[in-house]
Amino acid sequence: xxxxxxxxxxxxxxxxxxxxxxxxxxxxxxxxxxxxxxxxxxxxxxxxxxxxxxxxxxxxxxxxxxxxxxxxxxxxxxxxxxxxxxxxxxxxxxxxxxxxxxxxxxxxxxxxxxxxxxxxxxxxxxxxxxxxxxxxxxxxxxxxxxxxxxxxxxxxxxxxxxxxxxxxxxxxxxxxxxxxxxxxxxxxxxxxxxxxxxxxxxxxxxxxxxxxxxxxxxxxxxxxxxxxxxxxxxxxxxxxxxxxxxxxxxxxxxxxxxxxxxxxxxxxxxxxxxxxxxxxxxxxxxxxxxxxxxxxxxxxxxxxxxxxxxxxxxxxxxxxxxxxxxxxxxxxxxxxxxxxxxxxxxxxxxxxxxxxxxxxxxxxxxxxxxxxxxxxxxxxxxxxxxxxxxxxxxxxxxxxxxxxxxxxxxxxxxxxxxxxxxxxxxxxxxxxxxxxxxxxxxxxxxxxxxxxxxxxxxxxxxxxxxxxxxxxxxxxxxxx
Amino acid sequence: xxxxxxxxxxxxxxxxxxxxxxxxxxxxxxxxxxxxxxxxxxxxxxxxxxxxxxxxxxxxxxxxxxxxxxxxxxxxxxxxxxxxxxxxxxxxxxxxxxxxxxxxxxxxxxxxxxxxxxxxxxxxxxxxxxxxxxxxxxxxxxxxxxxxxxxxxxxxxxxxxxxxxxxxxxxxxxxxxxxxxxxxxxxxxxxxxxxxxxxxxxxxxxxxxxxxxxxxxxxxxxxxxxxxxxxxxxxxxxxxxxxxxxxxxxxxxxxxxxxxxxxxxxxxxxxxxxxxxxxxxxxxxxxxxxxxxxxxxxxxxxxxxxxxxxxxxxxxxxxxxxxxxxxxxxxxxxxxxxxxxxxxxxxxxxxxxxxxxxxxxxxxxxxxxxxxxxxxxxxxxxxxxxxxxxxxxxxxxxxxxxxxxxxxxxxxxxxxxxxxxxxxxxxxxxxxxxxxxxxxxxxxxxxxxxxxxxxxxxxxxxxxxxxxxxxxxxxxxxxx
Numbered sequence: 001x002x003x004x005x006x007x008x009x010x011x012x013x014x015x016x017x018x019x020x021x022x023x024x025x026x027x028x029x030x031x032x033x034x035x036x037x038x039x040x041x042x043x044x045x046x047x048x049x050x051x052x053x054x055x056x057x058x059x060x061x062x063x064x065x066x067x068x069x070x071x072x073x074x075x076x077x078x079x080x081x082x083x084x085x086x087x088x089x090x091x092x093x094x095x096x097x098x099x100x101x102x103x104x105x106x107x108x109x110x111x112x113x114x115x116x117x118x119x120x121x122x123x124x125x126x127x128x129x130x131x132x133x134x135x136x137x138x139x140x141x142x143x144x145x146x147x148x149x150x151x152x153x154x155x156x157x158x159x160x161x162x163x164x165x166x167x168x169x170x171x172x173x174x175x176x177x178x179x180x181x182x183x184x185x186x187x188x189x190x191x192x193x194x195x196x197x198x199x200x201x202x203x204x205x206x207x208x209x210x211x212x213x214x215x216x217x218x219x220x221x222x223x224x225x226x227x228x229x230x231x232x233x234x235x236x237x238x239x240x241x242x243x244x245x246x247x248x249x250x251x252x253x254x255x256x257x258x259x260x261x262x263x264x265x266x267x268x269x270x271x272x273x274x275x276x277x278x279x280x281x282x283x284x285x286x287x288x289x290x291x292x293x294x295x296x297x298x299x300x301x302x303x304x305x306x307x308x309x310x311x312x313x314x315x316x317x318x319x320x321x322x323x324x325x326x327x328x329x330x331x332x333x334x335x336x337x338x339x340x341x342x343x344x345x346x347x348x349x350x351x352x353x354x355x356x357x358x359x360x361x362x363x364x365x366x367x368x369x370x371x372x373x374x375x376x377x378x379x380x381x382x383x384x385x386x387x388x389x390x391x392x393x394x395x396x397x398x399x400x401x402x403x404x405x406x407x408x409x410x411x412x413x414x415x416x417x418x419x420x421x422x423x424x425x426x427x428x429x430x431x432x433x434x435x436x437x438x439x440x441x442x443x444x445x446x447x448x449x450x451x452x453x454x455x456x457x458x459x460x461x462x463x464x465x466x467x468x469x470x471x472x473x474x475x476x477x478x479x480x
Numbered sequence: 481x482x483x484x485x486x487x488x489x490x491x492x493x494x495x496x497x498x499x500x501x502x503x504x505x506x507x508x509x510x511x512x513x514x515x516x517x518x519x520x521x522x523x524x525x526x527x528x529x530x531x532x533x534x535x536x537x538x539x540x541x542x543x544x545x546x547x548x549x550x551x552x553x554x555x556x557x558x559x560x561x562x563x564x565x566x567x568x569x570x571x572x573x574x575x576x577x578x579x580x581x582x583x584x585x586x587x588x589x590x591x592x593x594x595x596x597x598x599x600x601x602x603x604x605x606x607x608x609x610x611x612x613x614x615x616x617x618x619x620x621x622x623x624x625x626x627x628x629x630x631x632x633x634x635x636x637x638x639x640x641x642x643x644x645x646x647x648x649x650x651x652x653x654x655x656x657x658x659x660x661x662x663x664x665x666x667x668x669x670x671x672x673x674x675x676x677x678x679x680x681x682x683x684x685x686x687x688x689x690x691x692x693x694x695x696x697x698x699x700x701x702x703x704x705x706x707x708x709x710x711x712x713x714x715x716x717x718x719x720x721x722x723x724x725x726x727x728x729x730x731x732x733x734x735x736x737x738x739x740x741x742x743x744x745x746x747x748x749x750x751x752x753x754x755x756x757x758x759x760x761x762x763x764x765x766x767x768x769x770x771x772x773x774x775x776x777x778x779x780x781x782x783x784x785x786x787x788x789x790x791x792x793x794x795x796x797x798x799x800x801x802x803x804x805x806x807x808x809x810x811x812x813x814x815x816x817x818x819x820x821x822x823x824x825x826x827x828x829x830x831x832x833x834x835x836x837x838x839x840x841x842x843x844x845x846x847x848x849x850x851x852x853x854x855x856x857x858x859x860x861x862x863x864x865x866x867x868x869x870x871x872x873x874x875x876x877x878x879x880x881x882x883x884x885x886x887x888x889x890x891x892x893x894x895x896x897x898x899x900x901x902x903x904x905x906x907x908x909x910x911x912x913x914x915x916x917x918x919x920x921x922x923x924x925x926x927x928x929x930x931x932x933x934x935x936x937x938x939x940x941x942x943x944x945x946x947x948x949x950x951x952x953x954x955x956x957x958x959x960x
Contacts, residue, residue, distance in 0.1 A: 040553035073520030100577040
């Protein structure tokens, strides 16, 4: 029991120090470690297994919507990056530059890709000739580099893993549809796979992606009321196409520029999972992406027949493709309970001599700690049902947090008061002027526009900042 | 028929110009394209789909043997790379160096990883404390960079995709077992998945990996008799462990250095598939990794009922998880035949009005063009059987090529004669001195030792080069 206590004590309380609680979980659940390279992290086996499960799920969604994976070079020649003015302005300040190859100084610097619009465009120019070549629906899984001054594992690192979709379409309408389609794929993934609800909508001019005409975003709220930009989907119009001279012969037999989108999500999502679902006992993982879905803990395991029965249980669940771990190490059951709670394993099964006598086991949910006794006869269906309940319970609880920490501000004073005293999202009217965004950010020490939702409430007629006529209702909040 | 002819004409004959034939296939089958970045390629959807299928198969083999995936940073600080003398000497000349991050010159240069032994060692030093922490069985899927002067798609590029396994063990014996285990995993993968036979064995001192004690290799022979180093598995002893101060408390309660291995394969394997199996009609893909396993070509598709029946056929095969493509485009059947031959699709099904009348379809194997008529009643089992036959046929044919182009040389003259006139592998005795390797390479314009096989024939008592007593029988050959 000493070790069990040690583990529990080792975690900072979530309400006491959210930032420290976060890094404690990253470390204790062995998700990631710091490396000797400034701003870069090591993703450890347990963290990487979560990412693999997320990848697999998302990749299937991308393929189902007709996308193909490709791989572009990791380097971008400086001249290529400069082809789109806004884009280079947005990214050049955070580029890592390769200046020496082998023992020779390079004639032209190469940027380690921060994102790959320029590389995709260079390739599109070669492979798109006719409307018959459209749409091109490409996606890439890779790592990207954005030089960061202050970093935190998963949330902000100089290198991170992500997927970036890049598509080209015959018409603006089709490209806009794609932008929305992929935003929906992300929203569905967050809800159905990560059990995370979110606010979705359009970014303001000030907050949109460098070079995009429109940027759409999914913004889940962390437990502490802070937003995390969880994924973005951009509509580019034909801006890049013109700069990269990408043309196709249309159905009318004349040359046209195609219309472009891109969309991306990254390992930041692991940070979101920690901060949306985690508690004082550690990680709480959505069943769909948990590397271990069921942990089986034998009780009085030295007693004859216990390990045998526990193994039988394990094999029955493996047979149904559940991800199961039987811990028959010589550690005490109490220590094991704490350990698998720290790892966020959705369901724990305890099985001891008395359970075996009664043809049952004890099932404990990680999310709400509900403990029930289930018959071994139909353990498979009990697990299926429970995993679904855990998922639903996690989603409901996160939705409750999102709702309870979303406020409405009708006046400037009200806005500042909420920003100061109530961590969360603020719904407030806005005139459309970026000066007001700057002012509110300065006054509140960091509250920014999150997005303009697709369905806007009409809270008042005037901008919460300047009092001029309002154009939109905006979600505001602090962000990671 | 004009288009069909055009396609066929567009490929250089394999026997006429092997190098041009190779690049023609890469281009025509849309596997890869050149990029604007020196020495880097774009892996196109069809090429990437092959890589994904290979990854999936290998990853399952790695996990089955107890390995876990992780992700290390892509940058290596110069001082970290320098910790192992032989290693840095081997790799520094081909490193790409990042010297500027954001707008600042870096205090220390960062190398874009050419391989990650040093990063893994830095991490191992932190996470290995006790014998209970061993073994650590890690693998990583990523891209690496080795600055190359002359490049060819898949075979030699400045950036390529690969997997690198890195493991740490309590004893030298366990590490040596791991080295052999993973060599076997590679050999099995080549045989069972890629239908490629190979010579396997140990590299000579001269040819081993920078920093390794022993390097094992799998060396398939391309159709033209040239070898391609297809995968390597290294035993490091405790050399890196000592340089990186990685220690663990052993069962005897004293400090020990752990023993290390690494092993890797890359997108070069796609090059091997092209050059082992391809023919004058294009790519020939092993069924296990073919993105499309069965191409269905409707004949007289405008006739009522044909497309309906073709679709029914497609759905039946999809139901059985075959990767199927029904081409109902308005191109002529002859054009389609050529196209799917170019893409190396293992099986083609032709179905037209007469076939439907007779409840049959025509099945054509890509590897040997065998054409048979099969009943629609049991098309699923016919496909299963045929795909296996295609795999076996491809393996046998590659084995026949390997055998027929492997020669024995007993004298220096004989060696030079074979090297000059008969492209392939040469089995010959060797004294163990690297001077003889250098001499033979110079005399032949590039024939190098491939490996010392596990079972050596005794061809004579003396070295084929210097006449001194022979220590080993070595496979020699030119290489990509």
